Amino acid sequence: MDSIDLARVERRARRKYEWARVRRAVFGFAPALFVVASAAFMNHRSSTALVLGAAMFVVGVGLLWYGRELRRAVLPGLAMGLLPLALALCANHMGHACMGDRCMTLCVPACAVGGLGAGIGISLIGLRWKQGWPFWIGATTLTLLTGAMGCSCVGYGGVAGLAFGYAVGLLCGFVRRRSSRSL
């Protein structure tokens, strides 16, 4: 009855569907490029910030393209990543804190504090939305990459501080949740 090769039509439609999703993801995540540009402009290590920003953009587009729970991780991930990014960039411009004859950069503590806040924020959102592991992975990756654009100011130390703070923040969120349930 139907002389049309429906399997071929479906394959072509599927290809177009995927490309449409990629386009939507790129356009949808394009505002994040403003964050990348700002971070690269304000960071002393512009090239590192740009590389991390590119990675963040690719991850964000990938999450939006894939959809479902991963897509839901994009906005919280990006928003929470802005916290350590902003703190690190501010600390970067404030310079050093000196006590007596010893000075230390403010970048690492700022990243740790920012990471802590981001971790708590993500855990609260994830637990409230009752999300599965794809959300946690997506949000964590995006938060850490966004924050790392600013925390790369002192190299790996800043990024490690961010990751440590984030892990502690997540743990705090889980513990708080569990304790409120047990009460």
Next chain:
Amino acid sequence: MDPNQKAQLDSLVARLAEGDRAAFTPVFQALWQPVRRLCRSMLANDADAADAAQQALEKVLTRSGDYDRKRPALSWALAIAAWECRTFARKRARRREIAEEQVAETGAGSEQELIERELMRAAVDALGTLTPQDREALVATFWEEATNVAGATLRKRRERALKRLRDTFKRIYGLD
């Protein structure tokens, strides 16, 4: 499509909009026949309707991200498909207009060619009445053939040959 199937389609399209690829084939299969029927009713030609239905369904699926789950999926999909069929029909009409214009232009070109061929035949006939020397001078001028004379002699011969050709042409065809 009964209400149960419609509700199922709503849920499938909503899943597809979220990025659930497992819903792709069921949505495609559920929408193919309604979209095909719509295109067939809008375009009289069955082959055109099949092409339009494919394009329309592709458009529906690529725009699934815009689907508003509060709306019924079938009417949403058919609205897009109807628009696509209308666009297809307009494009087809435009293609036909262009094709007709091309045919008309080709006709005009043929007429021009015919006139040129006629004039050439008349010129060759008139050339045949000239002396061999005049013919040689004209052929050497217009067909760039080598000749045994050159320079001022060739120019003089050419002038005389052209005058004679013009006179002959005027005498035979009454044209200048």
